[in-house]
Amino acid sequence: MFLSRVTKIALVIFFDIIMCFFALWLSYSLRLEKLYIFNFYEIIIGIILSTIIILVLLTTNSYKIIFRFSGVENLIKIFFCFLLYGSLTFFIFTIITIENVPRSIGILFPLILFLMISLSRIVLRYLINFYNSQNKKYETRMLIYGAGNAGFQVVSSLQNNNTIKAIGLIDDNPLLRNRRISNLKIYHSDDLENIIS
Numbered sequence: 001m002f003l004s005r006v007t008k009i010a011l012v013i014f015f016d017i018i019m020c021f022f023a024l025w026l027s028y029s030l031r032l033e034k035l036y037i038f039n040f041y042e043i044i045i046g047i048i049l050s051t052i053i054i055l056v057l058l059t060t061n062s063y064k065i066i067f068r069f070s071g072v073e074n075l076i077k078i079f080f081c082f083l084l085y086g087s088l089t090f091f092i093f094t095i096i097t098i099e100n101v102p103r104s105i106g107i108l109f110p111l112i113l114f115l116m117i118s119l120s121r122i123v124l125r126y127l128i129n130f131y132n133s134q135n136k137k138y139e140t141r142m143l144i145y146g147a148g149n150a151g152f153q154v155v156s157s158l159q160n161n162n163t164i165k166a167i168g169l170i171d172d173n174p175l176l177r178n179r180r181i182s183n184l185k186i187y188h189s190d191d192l193e194n195i196i197s
Helices: 005-032 040-059 072-096 105-134 149-158 189-196
Strands: 140-145 164-171 184-188
Touching (some): 005 040, 005 105, 040 072, 164 189, 184 189
Parallel strands (some): 140 164
């Protein structure tokens, strides 16, 4: 079953909203040391908080790179989103304070939500990789010219592609010969004739 990109992003946003409410509930339960039942007031707070985090993640394009490049780059982007978001919630709940909301929620909530969203992205990445590895049907084998930053970016972008398989890199720098990038061997350009044959 293949879903459109918009549908996938909508599903991830939906699960992020659920995680936001769960993180808020868990924050209250940890702080009050009992299973907490939300009232109308906390539901409104949850709606506002989930709307803010979704807007922060949308404005930083975190949802656009989830499915192909959900690796370290996305986690770094999420980390910086949560620095902004955590600062905002800390300021609102801990410094300004809101009536009937424990001040420690401003610290607990963004930390728990950051861990949950980061973990969900890691699990999603491994599930996608597992699915792709089960359905490998490589049509094209490719050598990538250049073992610098651009070559590394091409290798990274091809990791989840099941129609093109990178088999190595070629570079003119003799110091890079026989080294590896993402488990792909780097060949010198003089070796190209031997590699192809």
